[in-house]
Amino acid sequence: MKHTWTAALALTVAATLLTACGGTGGGSNEKVTLTYANWSEDQTPAMEQIAAEFEKQNPNVTVRIQTLPWTEYWSTLQVGVAGGTAPDAFWMLADHFREYAKGGALVDLSDTVKSAGIDMSVYPKAVSDSYTYEGKIFALPKDFDTNGIWYNKALFDAAGVPYPDDTWGWKDAQEAAKKLTDPDKGVWGIAAPIDPQGGYYNTILQAGGTILNADGTAADFAGPQAVAGLKFWTDLQAAGSSPTLKQLSDTEAVAMFESQKVAMYFSGAYWALRFSKNPDLKGKVDVAPLPQGVKRATVTSGIGNAGYAGSEHPEELKKFLAFLGGAEAAEIQAATGTVLPAYKGTQEPWLKSMPEFDLQVFIDAIDYSVPLPVAGDTAEWQGLAAQYLAPAWEGAKPVETAAKEYQDAVNQVLAKQ
Amino acid sequence: MTNVTAKPARRPAGRRAGGTQPSGWWAVAFVAPATAGLIALYVWPFLSTLVKSFQDVPAFGPATFVGAGNYANLLGDAEVWKAFGNSALYTVIVLLGIPLAVALAALIEQAGRGRTIYRVLFFLPVVTLPVAIGMVWRFIYNGDFGLLNYVLSWFGVDGQYWVADPRFTIYAFGVVGIWMGLGINLIILGAGLQAIPKAVYEASALDGAGRIRQFFRITVPLLSPSIFFVTILTVIAALQMFDLIFIMLRSVNNTALADSKTIVYLFYEKAFVQFEQGYGAAIAIVLLIVIMIATALQFRLQKSWVFYG
Known part of the structure; x- marks a missing residue:
């Protein structure tokens, strides 16, 4: 308890110092400092470049980039908002967004969008919709991601298995995973963790499931399509084609993939930069579309740039957020290969920044993408998944039973609102 | 004040x-x-915190008074009981480190000039960042590539997934807890040892007492006030254990987390992940009461074993 309090206080004090540097008042020529928080070391250089560009155009504004570790990001932000010391601008995610919008913690950007003439259709609809609450826009999409199969060509070559391509169905993926698995070498065909975004959400949708009902009041994890989607993963576990859950707990799936212990990893576009920078993987990695089940599907989501409603410089903040949502900021992200920007037409430089990967896969996937399911306190019910689904993954419980129990738990959370 | x-x-x-x-x-x-x-x-x-424990506090926005509602929910919440169970088990394991610390302190006292080196070595974990400790032990405990299982394999023992298998996690954390607490305990016990008059040992040696007998008949009783103090500190720190869980389980999506939450971790999760600050506050207050009872109990019990000379 003490640790949390002291950490919270230290952060509060630090945040106060930061914002205090900016001075007060809203005069447009006064020196103003805005803080802009994110959770990614990898992306910080691009964020700094964007901030520098904004400062050049607005000489009276200084932007300070604040990078927090992912594990502390949300609690820090929450404490900051509650204590009135949150950063001015910060990254937002769809599964946390609703709590913040509902609580009045975010700046309403609806008027800014109108006055700055921002065309919302330049963003993937699935992403921009996830940052709209009761008809108001609270964040502009920064980037987006869809999922694909990251695969290790060297391991495929060694096992004599042809690379995945857009003709693959579930069976092909599962058979390839089996063939690629070589216990003697400590190599598995695929990583099958309990991963919603890169994993079972996609397969549930591919099986024709919906995850949530239309108005977000009930979950569907136990229906026949949902169970089929979950079984895709539990079958891989049962066949021994993946490291066990315990192994994946000790060493995360992405780390397994990077250390070339697993040949396939279903995940998002956001790993591209990291894989590209890893010298061990040079020339060995590529990406293919997810296999299809009954149909093609992938969830999509994206980071949004949001502002703190209690900011001392609302005008400058809105201007900055509009800039972050604009083409220039998108182009910087693309050219540096940082992420797949949300702004339509700016993705080309991103594709070219890492020609070794078939990144077009992620852009093509927009056509069959579905927004990440969010309802109620999404972070809470999503956090229960590991606990309820682990027995199914470990073969200790039938998938149907575990899925039903998880569904009941999710519905209980959804009923709370 | x-x-x-x-x-x-x-x-x-x-x-x-x-x-x-x-x-x-x-x-x-x-x-x-x-x-x-x-x-x-x-x-x-x-x-x-006390006020919040009687309120329903959403992430942002106004709180509403709910009386003892949070406390009533808490009593019926299996997760809370489980977390208290985990914390209690962890505390018991870490307490086993105290006899070890007493023995080590006595040995270090014998070491003469090398004493300082040993003290520094044992004290290092205390001044090491918990994050670094968590990372290192995660590597040591790794089921496939970990140091511990490698050493066990020399003796033909099959290793386990020490932190990924919920059957072992609390025990594994207990060992780290002992190791982390050793430094502070040794300092306190070392100071206690130096306060024991040398004459007592000399007199007992003349009476024919051996080293072992001296340890149990002189060192332990005369050191008991320090041991008592160390025990109090250890119990409080152990009941507040949070960082190891956070670093070794949560930050890496370890599936053993669901079964291994300690009470302070549960508090964190309720208050800062699930936006239920009122409920979290109630957990914190209950923990405070538990710590107070545990401490009061120890003060009661000390009368039977602590020797104030």
Whole structure:
């Protein structure tokens, strides 16, 4: 308890110092400092470049980039908002967004969008919709991601298995995973963790499931399509084609993939930069579309740039957020290969920044993408998944039973609102 | 705190001759910053936690009074009981480190000039960042590539997934807890040892007592006030264990997390992940009461074993 309090206080004090540097008042020529928080070391250089560009155009504004570790990001932000010391601008995610919008913690950007003439259709609809609450826009999409199969060509070559391509169905993926698995070498065909975004959400949708009902009041994890989607993963576990859950707990799936212990990893576009920078993987990695089940599907989501409603410089903040949502900021992200920007037409430089990967896969996937399911306190019910689904993954419980129990738990959370 | 600031006014002027002014003013001035800090950092957060524990506090926005509702829910919440169980088990394991610390402290005392080196070595974990400790032990405990299982394999023992298998996680954390607490305990016990008069040992040696007998008949009884102090500190720290869970399980999506939450981790999860600050506050208050009872109990029990000379 003490640790949390002291950490919270230290952060509060630090945040106060930061914002205090900016001075007060809203005069447009006064020196103003805005803080802009994110959770990614990898992306910080691009964020700094964007901030520098904004400062050049607005000489009276200084932007300070604040990078927090992912594990502390949300609690820090929450404490900051509650204590009135949150950063001015910060990254937002769809599964946390609703709590913040509902609580009045975010700046309403609806008027800014109108006055700055921002065309919302330049963003993937699935992403921009996830940052709209009761008809108001609270964040502009920064980037987006869809999922694909990251695969290790060297391991495929060694096992004599042809690379995945857009003709693959579930069976092909599962058979390839089996063939690629070589216990003697400590190599598995695929990583099958309990991963919603890169994993079972996609397969549930591919099986024709919906995850949530239309108005977000009930979950569907136990229906026949949902169970089929979950079984895709539990079958891989049962066949021994993946490291066990315990192994994946000790060493995360992405780390397994990077250390070339697993040949396939279903995940998002956001790993591209990291894989590209890893010298061990040079020339060995590529990406293919997810296999299809009954149909093609992938969830999509994206980071949004949001502002703190209690900011001392609302005008400058809105201007900055509009800039972050604009083409220039998108182009910087693309050219540096940082992420797949949300702004339509700016993705080309991103594709070219890492020609070794078939990144077009992620852009093509927009056509069959579905927004990440969010309802109620999404972070809470999503956090229960590991606990309820682990027995199914470990073969200790039938998938149907575990899925039903998880569904009941999710519905209980959804009923709370 | 208030009586500290109030009393000096009634005390006669300071020792210095010729001091005409009462020292009360100065005392208040000097104590004020510390008092203000204490109120801002401890008293106020404590009171606001207490208030919140009777409220339903959403992430943002106004709180509503719910009376004892949080506490009633808490009693019926299996997760809370489980977390208390985990914390209790962890505490018991970490307490096993105290006999170890006593024995080590006595041995280090014998080491003569090398003492300082040993003290520094054992103290290092105390000044190491918990994050670094968590990372290192995660590597040691790794089921496939870990150091521990590698060493066990020399003896033909099959290793386990120490932190990924919920059957073992709390025990694995207990070992880390012992190791982390050893440094502080050794310092306190070492100071206690030096306060034991050498003459007692010499006299007992003349009477024919061996080293082992001296340890149990002289060292342990005369050291018992320090042992008692260390026990109190250890129990409080162990019941508050949080960082190891956070670093070794949560930050890496370890599936053993669901079964291995400690009470403070559960508090964190409720208050800062699930936006249920009122419920989290109630957990914190219950933990405070549990710690108070545990400490009071120890003070009661000490009468039967602590020897104050």
